[in-house]
Amino acid sequence: MGNISQPSYHHGNLRRVIIDAALQAIGESGPAGWSLRELARRAGVSHAAPAYHFGDKQGLxxxxxxxxxxxxxxxxxxxxxxxxxxxxxxxxxxxxxxxxxxxxxxxxxxxxxxxxxxxxxxxxxxxxxxxxxxxxxxxxxxxxxxxxxxxxxxxxxxxxxxxxxxxxxxxxxxxxxxxxxxxxxxxxxxxxxxxxxxxxxxx
Amino acid sequence: MGNISQPSYHHGNLRRVIIDAALQAIGESGPAGWSLRELARRAGVSHAAPAYHFGDKQGLxxxxxxxxxxxxxxxxxxxxxxxxxxxxxxxxxxxxxxxxxxxxxxxxxxxxxxxxxxxxxxxxxxxxxxxxxxxxxxxxxxxxxxxxxxxxxxxxxxxxxxxxxxxxxxxxxxxxxxxxxxxxxxxxxxxxxxxxxxxxxxx
DNA sequence: CACCCTAGCTTGACATTGACAAGATGGCGA
DNA sequence: TCGCCATCTTGTCAATGTCAAGCTAGGGTG
The missing domain is CATH 1.10.357.10 (Tetracycline Repressor, domain 2)
Structure with a gap:
C-alpha cells in the first residue's frame, strides 16, 4: 500500500495530523474559515475525533x-x-x-x-x-x-x-x-x- | 407607550439598529462571537431580517x-x-x-x-x-x-x-x-x- | 377615495456546525 | 490469555447562515 497507515482505530498521531490540517486550512481561509468537521474529513477520521484531542475548537x-x-x-x-x-x-x-x-x-x-x-x-x-x-x-x-x-x-x-x-x-x-x-x-x-x-x- | 415605535413591519431604521447591535456585540465578544440571529433577537425582529439589508454576515x-x-x-x-x-x-x-x-x-x-x-x-x-x-x-x-x-x-x-x-x-x-x-x-x-x-x- | 405596487419584514425549511453522550476497538501490560 | 483504557466512532441536539416564498402597510397613481 505504501500508505502511512489508515487503520480505523488508533490512528497513532492524529493529534499532529489535525493540527497540520488546521494550519493548512487557516492558510487557505483564515483562522475562522473552516470547521472541525472539515478537518476530520481531511484527516479521514470521524467528525468527533478532533474533539477528543483538543476538547473544542478553542482547544485546537x-x-x-x-x-x-x-x-x-x-x-x-x-x-x-x-x-x-x-x-x-x-x-x-x-x-x-x-x-x-x-x-x-x-x-x-x-x-x-x-x-x-x-x-x-x-x-x-x-x-x-x-x-x-x-x-x-x-x-x-x-x-x-x-x-x-x-x-x-x-x-x-x-x-x-x-x-x-x-x-x-x-x-x-x-x-x-x-x-x-x-x-x-x-x-x-x-x-x-x-x-x-x-x-x-x-x- | 413612549417607545420609539415597534410596529411589526416597516421598522424604519432597522439597518442602523442592526449595525449598532453588531457594534455592541463585537465590543462584547469580538467580531466573531455573535450570530446574525442574535442581532435580530436584540433588535426585536425576525431571524432573517438582517439578511434583507446586508445580504449576509460579510455584508454586515x-x-x-x-x-x-x-x-x-x-x-x-x-x-x-x-x-x-x-x-x-x-x-x-x-x-x-x-x-x-x-x-x-x-x-x-x-x-x-x-x-x-x-x-x-x-x-x-x-x-x-x-x-x-x-x-x-x-x-x-x-x-x-x-x-x-x-x-x-x-x-x-x-x-x-x-x-x-x-x-x-x-x-x-x-x-x-x-x-x-x-x-x-x-x-x-x-x-x-x-x-x-x-x-x-x-x- | 379606492387601488395596487413594492420596499421591508416574516415564516418556513435545509444543510452544516460545535458539542456532548454512549458505544466500539484493539494494543499493551499483568 | 484476559481485561483495561486510550483512542476513535456513532448518534443526537440545538443553533446557525442562507435561501425561497409569503405577508403587510403606506405612498403614489388613477
Whole structure:
C-alpha cells in the first residue's frame, strides 16, 4: 500500500495530523474559515475525533498558538546575536509561518492563560525586550524604546500581511524592514551602524 | 407607550439598529462571537431580517468597515494640522471605537473591494502619507519614513488592544504613544520639536 | 377615495456546525 | 490469555447562515 497507515482505530498521531490540517486550512481561509468537521474529513477520521484531542475548537487553536509561540521564540533567539536582525526575524517568521502568526495575535481565538502558551510567549517577549534594550539611547528611554521597536516590527508585519499598506509598497518586505530599522534606530542610537554588534555594550 | 415605535413591519431604521447591535456585540465578544440571529433577537425582529439589508454576515461587516474607515479618515484629518498628533489620533480612534477598528483591519471578514470601503480607506491613507512626508529626513527616505510611521502607530495600537505588551507597560497609552513618536521621529527629523508645526515646510 | 405596487419584514425549511453522550476497538501490560 | 483504557466512532441536539416564498402597510397613481 505504501500508505502511512489508515487503520480505523488508533490512528497513532492524529493529534499532529489535525493540527497540520488546521494550519493548512487557516492558510487557505483564515483562522475562522473552516470547521472541525472539515478537518476530520481531511484527516479521514470521524467528525468527533478532533474533539477528543483538543476538547473544542478553542482547544485546537490553543495548541496552534502554543506551538507557534514556541517556534517564534526559537526564531527570535536565533537572530538575537545581531540586534539589528531581530525585527527582520519577526517579519520573516510571520511570512514563513503565516497560519501560526494569524492565530497567535488573536487572543479571543484561544486560551491566553494556557501555561504552554504563556511560557513560550514570555520567552519571545524576553528576546524583544533585551534587543530593544541595546537600541535605547539611555536608561530613561528603555521602556519607550522597547515598545517602539516592538510596535514597529509588529505593525509592519501585520500591515504587510493584511495588505493595508499603499500599493507603492511592493518589492521585498525584508529589505524594507531593514531600511526602516536602520533609519529609525540608526538615528536614535547615535550613529552606531548595523553590522557592528552592540549587544551587551550597555547595562 | 413612549417607545420609539415597534410596529411589526416597516421598522424604519432597522439597518442602523442592526449595525449598532453588531457594534455592541463585537465590543462584547469580538467580531466573531455573535450570530446574525442574535442581532435580530436584540433588535426585536425576525431571524432573517438582517439578511434583507446586508445580504449576509460579510455584508454586515462590510458596512461596519466602511463606516469605520470613514470615521477613521475624519479623525485623522482633524488631527492632521499637527503632524505629531496624527499617530496619537490613530491610537485614540482605536480606543474610542474599538469595535470598528477590530473589523477594519481584518480583511477576511468583509469585502475589501467594496467601493465605499476603498474610498474611505484611501482617504485615511492619504492623511498618513502626507503626515509621514513631513517627518522624513529627506526625499530619498520618504517611503521608508511613511511605512515606519504607519507601522509604529498601527503596531502599538494593535499590541495595546490585544494586551500582548509586557505587564510593565501600563498607564496612559496616549502618553506612551506621544513619547514614542517624539523619541523616534524627533531624532530622525533632526531636532525639530513637537509643537512646532512643520507641515508644509517641505514640499 | 379606492387601488395596487413594492420596499421591508416574516415564516418556513435545509444543510452544516460545535458539542456532548454512549458505544466500539484493539494494543499493551499483568 | 484476559481485561483495561486510550483512542476513535456513532448518534443526537440545538443553533446557525442562507435561501425561497409569503405577508403587510403606506405612498403614489388613477
Amino acid at each position: 487553536l490553543t495548541a496552534v498558538a502554543a506551538e507557534g509561540f514556541a517556534m517564534f521564540a526559537d526564531a527570535l533567539e536565533s537572530a538575537a546575536a545581531d540586534v539589528w536582525e531581530v525585527g527582520v526575524a519577526y517579519l520573516r517568521f510571520a511570512l514563513d509561518h503565516r497560519p501560526y502568526f494569524e492565530v497567535m495575535f488573536r487572543p479571543e481565538l484561544y486560551r491566553v492563560d494556557d501555561p504552554s502558551v504563556q511560557s513560550a510567549h514570555q520567552r519571545a517577549a524576553d528576546v524583544l525586550i533585551t534587543s530593544a534594550h541595546s537600541l535605547s539611547p539611555g536608561p530613561e528611554h528603555d521602556r519607550t524604546t522597547t515598545v517602539a521597536a516592538w510596535s514597529l516590527a509588529h505593525g509592519f508585519t501585520t500591515l504587510w500581511l493584511s495588505g493595508a499598506l499603499p500599493e507603492s509598497t511592493d518589492g521585498d518586505p525584508e529589505a524594507l524592514a531593514r531600511s526602516m530599522i536602520r533609519l529609525v534606530f540608526g538615528a536614535l542610537a547615535g550613529g552606531s551602524a548595523p553590522g557592528e554588534d552592540r549587544t551587551g555594550s550597555r547595562r | 461587516l462590510t458596512a461596519v468597515a466602511a463606516e469605520g474607515f470613514a470615521m477613521f479618515a475624519d479623525a485623522l484629518e482633524s488631527a492632521a494640522a499637527d503632524v505629531w498628533e496624527v499617530g496619537v489620533a490613530y491610537l485614540r480612534f482605536a480606543l474610542d471605537h474599538r469595535p470598528y477598528f477590530e473589523v477594519m483591519f481584518r480583511p477576511e471578514l468583509y469585502r475589501v473591494d467594496d467601493p465605499s470601503v476603498q474610498s474611505a480607506h484611501q482617504r485615511a491613507a492619504d492623511v498618513l502619507i502626507t503626515s509621514a512626508h513631513s517627518l522624513s529626513p529627506g526625499p530619498e527616505h520618504d517611503r521608508t519614513t511613511t511605512v515606519a510611521a504607519w507601522s509604529l502607530a498601527h503596531g502599538f495600537t494593535t499590541l495595546w488592544l490585544s494586551g500582548a505588551l509586557p505587564e510593565s507597560t501600563d498607564g496612559d497609552p496616549e502618553a506612551l504613544a506621544r513619547s514614542m513618536i517624539r523619541l523616534v521621529f524627533g531624532a530622525l527629523a533632526g531636532g525639530s520639536a513637537p509643537g512646532e508645526d512643520r507641515t508644509g515646510s517641505r514640499r
